[in-house]
Amino acid sequence: MSPLGGGSLLLAWQLKGKHVLIVGGGDVASGRIESVLAADAHVTLITPSNGLHPLTKCFLDGPYNITYHDRLFGGVQDLANVDLVLTAIDDVVQSRVICSLCRELKIPVNVADIPESCDFYFGSQIRDGPLQIMISTNGNSPKLANIIRRKIEQNLPEHAGDAIIRVGELRTKLKERAPGVGGEIGKRRMRWMIDVCTSWEMEELALLDDQMIRKLLDDGWEKNAVPSPAEVGARSCQTYSATPNVAVPGVPVTMLSFVAGAACASLFLLARRR
Amino acid sequence: MSPLGGGSLLLAWQLKGKHVLIVGGGDVASGRIESVLAADAHVTLITPSNGLHPLTKCFLDGPYNITYHDRLFGGVQDLANVDLVLTAIDDVVQSRVICSLCRELKIPVNVADIPESCDFYFGSQIRDGPLQIMISTNGNSPKLANIIRRKIEQNLPEHAGDAIIRVGELRTKLKERAPGVGGEIGKRRMRWMIDVCTSWEMEELALLDDQMIRKLLDDGWEKNAVPSPAEVGARSCQTYSATPNVAVPGVPVTMLSFVAGAACASLFLLARRR
Known part of the structure; x- marks a missing residue:
């Protein structure tokens, strides 16, 4: 692990015109459907209709780009032309099978509740039109992610x-x-x-x-x-209100910090040299 | 577009043990290196040494998991066993070539400054140990993403x-x-x-x-x-106490830059001392 390490690479994945397969229709799956519809994906949902969460039903009934198959996952043929796979089912064995198939086909996959079968995780999210914010605790505490999300939401600039x-x-x-x-x-x-x-x-x-x-x-x-x-x-x-602007225009804060760090270390080392 | 649409799918991509190729060594590339090192990736950097940004040099000199090739991108053989590709070079034609190769090989790719050649975008980020926050304006305004990031940073719960x-x-x-x-x-x-x-x-x-x-x-x-x-x-x-929180939290990106700056200056001065 590098001195910086221990985190994830946070990304804004582009799904416009892409095909996302979601396996499962329960509580977690309904959240997944919402997340990928927000990114304008074509969704294919595979799950028996007897286990549908009310919100999942709502998405199926609404004006959304979802193709629905009322059945269990059927094997590799269900992965044809799929760009991303999300599973949220209770069957751990089946979940692992889907993950293996995806890895063979190089399709990014997230298997709910099985971290080692995930190429990526989800985080707590905020949405305000084109503004999207994700809070990740890197799997340490979903609840704290949620608490932090609410604090951020309360303090977000209006409009x-x-x-x-x-x-x-x-x-x-x-x-x-x-x-x-x-x-x-x-x-x-x-x-x-x-x-x-x-x-x-x-x-x-x-x-x-x-x-x-x-x-x-x-x-x-x-x-x-x-x-x-x-x-x-x-x-x-x-x-x-005419609050003065304290930022230095054009110079990123990271650069200023870099320079400050370099200056501090130089002074320290030069002082010790004498 | 669905009624929810217009956004991206925000993800925490997992890179532990994965291989990331970065093409380019300038300002943008140095930021990319920092981001993927934070996610514990093995980095391969391909770029001629005459265009290296000081921060990129610093990463190359530091205790990081980076394999460096002092040359231009050499073609499809450079993509063998690569899991993710990030390019940040001025050559638009070359950028598009790399993107096409990645798409053929189903390797997720981000080409700086060419949105249509990106499977994913980056956002403004905050890091405090295991806590990571990303702010995306979906390409509308990097500057506002930055301003919002700073406001969030100021209001984050201490510790x-x-x-x-x-x-x-x-x-x-x-x-x-x-x-x-x-x-x-x-x-x-x-x-x-x-x-x-x-x-x-x-x-x-x-x-x-x-x-x-x-x-x-x-x-x-x-x-x-x-x-x-x-x-x-x-x-x-x-x-x-329930006092409102005015301090800047733990380890934001600015802190990382400060540390990087200090490390660079130290290495430079210590090297000159010998």
């Missing part, structure tokens, strides 16, 4: 999801106006977007509409400035 | 990482005392663990030592009760 949507739109429009991948233009775009995001409060960013975005690009981007929300016509004023 | 380690130990000892997978005993264990986690504050859980754990199991689990921290011999009482 964070809306702000992210609007900033995403601003970014898209900026790329249309000043196109090009990488290089100087890419760097200038990134710097300006960072300036906007650090000068405006989250609630202010959430107010951005098409007209304000146009004005922000005309009066801001074109003139290499960041107008205030009021200057681009934000309607509500009570939210614009 | 969350320690509490998770201790509760993990309590859980392991409980399973030794009352073994069995699933069924009634599994449910009783889960209920009792939830009771402990909700009755004790995070800072109190962080105080649990071997003796307290034994007493908690003797006087708590065996009698189907949850003793208070004082009842199982928690020494310090002043930490049990």
Whole structure:
């Protein structure tokens, strides 16, 4: 294990247009269905209808992209064209069989309750539109993950999801106006977007509409400035508190910490040398 | 897209004993190396040494599980026995070639800056021992992900990482005392663990030592009760205040960067001393 080790690689897996097989229809399976539908997957559900959780039934009855087979897992043919497999059944032997087949076919698999049969784990999650947050305790305590999730939820900036949507739109429009991948233009775009995001409060960013975005690009981007929300016509004023921004723009905190660490160690070693 | 859709599937990918190939050695690549080392992967790094970022150099010089090849990506033979591929190079054509090879071989791949060549994305991350948190804006705004990460970091319960380690130990000892997978005993264990986690504050859980754990199991689990921290011999009482938490928690990424910076400078200075 490396000095950094002991953790997982946290990822945002992309499932748009991908096929996910879920085996099982109980409580855990219903949560899995919700998670993969959130990522726009095509879901195939294999489980006898006599064990369906109410929420699973609800997903089957709803306007969702689910193909349902009312039966037990039937073997390797059920894995044809499948990109990801999640099982949540009580039959440990069958679970291990499915896992082995997936490993042979190089299909990522998660077997509920059998950690060694999992290529990946799930965590406690928060969703606010395009904002997704996962809390993992690396299997140590699902309950504490849950408690931490609730604390984070309570302290999340209001309108964070809306702000992210609007900033995403601003970014898209900026790329249309000043196109090009990488290089100087890419760097200038990134710097300006960072300036906007650090000068405006989250609630202010959430107010951005098409007209304000146009004005922000005309009066801001074109003139290499960041107008205030009021200057681009934000309607509500009570939210614009002018708290000073203590972050150093453009320099990631990790870099500052790296430099600080290097400086500390150098001073220590140089002092000892004398 | 389903009514829930538009998101990703957030996962904690398991890399212990797995082989990860990283192509590129710059700023982004150094972050990737840190992320996969945190998950105990065997890393193979392929990149010419003339473009190495200081942090990448630091990882190569440090006590890490990295095999380094000072050259460009050489083709499909570089993908033998590889479980995951991350590329962070400026050559878009080469990036796409690597992506195609990975897709043919069914190796999950992330190509920095080319979303359509990614099976998964990274997010802004927090680490405190076994606690890992990822913030994803689904590609809409890396800067807002960063701002939200910092807010979460500031509001995280103090000693969350320690509490998770201790509760993990309590859980392991409980399973030794009352073994069995699933069924009634599994449910009783889960209920009792939830009771402990909700009755004790995070800072109190962080105080649990071997003796307290034994007493908690003797006087708590065996009698189907949850003793208070004082009842199982928690020494310090002043930490049990419910004061709001202003401190930055245990080991965030900034701390890791600080340590990396210190390590690099030390290695550099010690090397020059000889």
